[in-house]
Amino acid sequence: MITLRRTRLLRVADLPDFRRTISVLCRGAARRAVLVPSRAAAIELTRTLVELNGSLTEAPLVLTRDQLYDELHARLERPPIRLSAIEREAIAQAAAISAGDRFAPLPFQIRPGLVVEMMRFYDQLRRQSQRVDRFEELIVDSLGSTGRGDRGVERLLTQTRFLASAFRAYERRLIERGSCDEHLLRARLISEPARQPLRHLVVSVADWIADPAGLFPADFDLLTRLPHLQSVDIVCTEAVLRSGFHERVRRWLPGLEEGVAEVSGRLPFARPTLICPATKDGSADLWHTCRDREEELIAIARRFKQEGQSEANFDRAAIVFKHPLPYLYLAPDTLGAAGVPYHLSDALPLAAEPVAAAVDVVIDAIETRFSRNALIALLRSPHLCFNDGASVQQAAIGALDRTLSNLRYLGDASRLEALARNWPNDRAAKEAAPALQVALAAVRRLLGFLEPAAAADQIEQLAVLLERHFRPLPEGDPLAARELRARVIILRLLRGLAAAHAAHHNPCWSIDELGAAVRRLLGQETFLVESGTGGIRLVDDQAARYGEYNDVTIVGLVENEWPDEPRRNVFYSSPLLKALGWPSEKDRRAAADAHFADLLQSPADTIALTTFTLDDDSPVARSLQLDDVSRVGLPTETSDLGTDVATTSDPLTEELLPPDALPLPAHAWSVMRTSRSSAEQPQFHGQLGPQASRSWSVSALETYLACPFKFFAQHVLRLEEEPDDEEVMDPRRRGQLVHEVFEQFFRTWQAAGYGQITASNLEAARRMLTEVVERSLASLPEGEAGLERTRILGSSAAAGLGEAVFRMEAERPVPVVERLLEHPLRGRFVMETANGSRVVELRGKADRLDLLADGTFRLIDYKLGWPPDRTRALQLPIYGVCAEQRLAEHRGDRRWMLGEAVYIAFGGPRRVVPLFAQPADRDEVLRAAQQRLVDTLDAVDRGEFPPSPDDVYRCETCSFAAVCRKDYVGDV
Numbered sequence: 001m002i003t004l005r006r007t008r009l010l011r012v013a014d015l016p017d018f019r020r021t022i023s024v025l026c027r028g029a030a031r032r033a034v035l036v037p038s039r040a041a042a043i044e045l046t047r048t049l050v051e052l053n054g055s056l057t058e059a060p061l062v063l064t065r066d067q068l069y070d071e072l073h074a075r076l077e078r079p080p081i082r083l084s085a086i087e088r089e090a091i092a093q094a095a096a097i098s099a100g101d102r103f104a105p106l107p108f109q110i111r112p113g114l115v116v117e118m119m120r121f122y123d124q125l126r127r128q129s130q131r132v133d134r135f136e137e138l139i140v141d142s143l144g145s146t147g148r149g150d151r152g153v154e155r156l157l158t159q160t161r162f163l164a165s166a167f168r169a170y171e172r173r174l175i176e177r178g179s180c181d182e183h184l185l186r187a188r189l190i191s192e193p194a195r196q197p198l199r200h201l202v203v204s205v206a207d208w209i210a211d212p213a214g215l216f217p218a219d220f221d222l223l224t225r226l227p228h229l230q231s232v233d234i235v236c237t238e239a240v241l242r243s244g245f246h247e248r249v250r251r252w253l254p255g256l257e258e259g260v261a262e263v264s265g266r267l268p269f270a271r272p273t274l275i276c277p278a279t280k281d282g283s284a285d286l287w288h289t290c291r292d293r294e295e296e297l298i299a300i301a302r303r304f305k306q307e308g309q310s311e312a313n314f315d316r317a318a319i320v321f322k323h324p325l326p327y328l329y330l331a332p333d334t335l336g337a338a339g340v341p342y343h344l345s346d347a348l349p350l351a352a353e354p355v356a357a358a359v360d361v362v363i364d365a366i367e368t369r370f371s372r373n374a375l376i377a378l379l380r381s382p383h384l385c386f387n388d389g390a391s392v393q394q395a396a397i398g399a400l401d402r403t404l405s406n407l408r409y410l411g412d413a414s415r416l417e418a419l420a421r422n423w424p425n426d427r428a429a430k431e432a433a434p435a436l437q438v439a440l441a442a443v444r445r446l447l448g449f450l451e452p453a454a455a456a457d458q459i460e461q462l463a464v465l466l467e468r469h470f471r472p473l474p475e476g477d478p479l480a481a482r483e484l485r486a487r488v489i490i491l492r493l494l495r496g497l498a499a500a501h502a503a504h505h506n507p508c509w510s511i512d513e514l515g516a517a518v519r520r521l522l523g524q525e526t527f528l529v530e531s532g533t534g535g536i537r538l539v540d541d542q543a544a545r546y547g548e549y550n551d552v553t554i555v556g557l558v559e560n561e562w563p564d565e566p567r568r569n570v571f572y573s574s575p576l577l578k579a580l581g582w583p584s585e586k587d588r589r590a591a592a593d594a595h596f597a598d599l600l601q602s603p604a605d606t607i608a609l610t611t612f613t614l615d616d617d618s619p620v621a622r623s624l625q626l627d628d629v630s631r632v633g634l635p636t637e638t639s640d641l642g643t644d645v646a647t648t649s650d651p652l653t654e655e656l657l658p659p660d661a662l663p664l665p666a667h668a669w670s671v672m673r674t675s676r677s678s679a680e681q682p683q684f685h686g687q688l689g690p691q692a693s694r695s696w697s698v699s700a701l702e703t704y705l706a707c708p709f710k711f712f713a714q715h716v717l718r719l720e721e722e723p724d725d726e727e728v729m730d731p732r733r734r735g736q737l738v739h740e741v742f743e744q745f746f747r748t749w750q751a752a753g754y755g756q757i758t759a760s761n762l763e764a765a766r767r768m769l770t771e772v773v774e775r776s777l778a779s780l781p782e783g784e785a786g787l788e789r790t791r792i793l794g795s796s797a798a799a800g801l802g803e804a805v806f807r808m809e810a811e812r813p814v815p816v817v818e819r820l821l822e823h824p825l826r827g828r829f830v831m832e833t834a835n836g837s838r839v840v841e842l843r844g845k846a847d848r849l850d851l852l853a854d855g856t857f858r859l860i861d862y863k864l865g866w867p868p869d870r871t872r873a874l875q876l877p878i879y880g881v882c883a884e885q886r887l888a889e890h891r892g893d894r895r896w897m898l899g900e901a902v903y904i905a906f907g908g909p910r911r912v913v914p915l916f917a918q919p920a921d922r923d924e925v926l927r928a929a930q931q932r933l934v935d936t937l938d939a940v941d942r943g944e945f946p947p948s949p950d951d952v953y954r955c956e957t958c959s960f961a962a963v964c965r966k967d968y969v970g971d972v
Ligand code: SF4
Pocket: 707, 708, 709, 710, 947, 948, 949, 954, 955, 958, 959, 960, 961, 964, 965, 966
């Protein structure tokens, strides 16, 4: 059936003209549809059409590409059964397994995740109008000429034949079932009449190369052949056409008419002003740099408050991001708390909903065989309840966490049951008892999932379990409706997956397979979130093209987001994909730059750009697209977004609206924020003011030198570090073990009458150390004991720590007369400083003091890692000073002098590291350390605990990163 149609390309100068052209095409829009990239874009366009055209009595259909197929399917006289994505995946799994049997052994495993990638690849092929046979032919031809006999090539050939065979099997199964997917539907749409045909279509997206949500060659082909479609108008900006789309669209649509859209009611060359920050030297950067994403929103809130914008102005402003998360989550605490009204409407990943995380927690607990961390997360989940609705105190869960860690519980239901039968009787264990009972109940309930079972049964069982153990939602909770909606979607998806597997493919699944399938299922689904009715629009860059705004701020301009990273194809390299018609990265990047340039010129009045330097506390680089801003040539105006003080003040405490005028959640936030102290106060930056003097351990003061805030968290707040659940020992436990082993060895050595370790008794020392080590390791699991044994005693490949200790002593000529092991140094000591002598109160314990026959002593400190930087070291030199004072009366009236101080370091390139390179340096090293010590004590007494590590990389492994708000912004 041939329908005469008019296919036009309407070229527009920029996005304001783009919107006006669409609005003109939609006037009197009976049976007209507009194709947009996303549901959020549809919302923005509908709003714009109302603004430009007045009320929409004959509103056009505003559809995404998927919705267009749904709509066309629904309009067929006899619509075929259309498979859901879940059903397609189940059929594709069965097809892949049957194809895999033909090509066994395959060089890879057919996992459900791989089948998803296969279907993504299949869809892409078919949308690019490739047939399966042609795909196989093209790849085999390309590979055939590059070298048969090569193992890599043979592997690719097998993969290609497997994929082609699986795709054919999938297509056969679809036809056998009388059902269709998007590709079979396209054929039906072209050959069958519709009950209510679509007559006019306005296409406002480009192709898939220029637009991630754009049309493919097969879609363009459909538009040229769809019965009764009379006109297709493609509206596109000049910039996007120039990026390569113009050449391509003429290929997709031969005979395309072209014209420049006539747009009235707009001043020619009207361009927004770029709001730039003022720099210290008076020049202007073109973008604002914030600390992180939260501060970007705070800076915008501050600007709106400073400018005293009216509500009408809020409605004409937009914040534009590439990805909605985490901006949509940050909005209530920033814009909302400042009383800046905002409106958001976007499809977020369902997996980002808190209740979806609860499903993950359940699966994680089973997959890890109930490891301590996973079990504790299960008990702490606010969405789940394994206690018949009663809640367990968080303190009891915390106590259970500590007790299980102390008992070295690493998982396994039978081990937990055994521990419960012999539960300790100490205070923490008693406090943990109620939580233990709930943990046991949860484990018993989940144990059955460890037995492999039919996929449909496993999924249905999971849905039943969740339904039963979702915690009842409290009445009056403002978030209950959203949570309920998410729960309903999750259960519906799980039951849909169970039904798809029961109908099409029902293999036996382990918990790992169940977990992977459920995570993928939730990860693919989106969840429409909408809030507020007016205010600043929070939209992504695709939707922003459709909104009429006066003021736009583009946020999150960092690398890998602007532009987005391309999705990698897991099957073929770029040259092979090119043979199949895949676009080049150059074309994609050119289109992304064109969209960005369009967006810069989209608002009527002003535009501002922000980037940031820390993402989840990790440094990030700004977007390279910012380099293109100057080329757009916008007029500029200098105005401070407030980013320079964003880290030191809370703009949200400055009143904009009286709290009573705000809606409920914003009101609560506003009251809370305005009633609390200013973030500029020194307390928020580690300055607590004078503290009462007290005695400190020298090792704690050494921590202060590494990072004052870490010292504060550890020694003033006494925060405990999270226990680790490693199969091997954590550094703290290993440190204890090594110290205990060497203390025990030297005590036994001395008790046996040995003195100095020399070449002649080295063998005896080795035997004795072996015995001591074996005794210490007896209670450890074999794997862990083996590692520690090798570390201390060495192996045929490398010497152990013991050898380093022995050799260091055997090489020294002066005999040892006595050893003081784990020697306490406590009380008042005199430190010599630049301002004279000063008495300080200290605590410490020297690992080892060897008193030598010449009246000197050797001080030894075991270090598990690298020795500290000598210019920051405290423990060894200060112990040396303190020991000289304490040993004054030891063994008669002899005066013992520090002769040598060494680190025996088990990390770094050298085992034995002296504190001072030569005796002449001794006095200077000790003098500097004493000065450092009193300076540190003074800083502690002044209450100065800024988060300023001596090395920023320290933060990567710091246990207190979660409670530390670092002040530095990538410039340390
Ligand atoms: S995270 Fe960094 S700044 Fe914060 S306490 Fe740890 S080391 Fe100090």
